[in-house]
Amino acid sequence: MKTQVARPQEFTVAGANRTLPLVKVIVTDIVALYRDVSERKERLESLRKRRSKPAKRSDDPYREEVDQIRQGLEKDVERLQSFVDELSELGIALKDPSDGLVDFPTVMDGAPAFLCWKLGEPEVAFWHRPDAAVTNRQPLPPGSGRPTDHAV
DSSP states (O other): OOOOOOOOOOOOHOOOOHHHHHHHHHHHHHHHHHHHHHHHHHHHHHHHHOOOOOOOGGGOHHHHHHHHHHHHHHHHHHHHHHHHHHHHHHTTTEEETTTTTEEEEEEEEEEEEEEETTTTSSOOEEEEEESSSSSGGGOOTTSSSSSGGGOO
């Protein structure tokens, strides 16, 4: 039986930043695997388009490659989902697997919001409302708990 781990309903900026070492590892794996899976899906589709209907299955020169790609894709899609599930268990939502964008639920000014972080950023430094597009993310206000707020 899988044990449920208690997770916060909402993150503070400091709490989100404390999770970043683990989140970075998971998101790095997601971005790399997502790109690889996407490329192989394109290759598979290209092979499917080039295939003609052979008289016999054994006459299909692409059959073995198509089968190998399909099997590998199925395994890697499962791995990708396990990484997404790992983030979800931490209370974090993956928003864009190609850029490594994630959201941490929080409360800003008494209303639901999300803290945003994208792979390559040194810390959680942005936020947005649930109804706002990720492209409308805003910098966290000074004094919101960002580590750089306390720098000397």
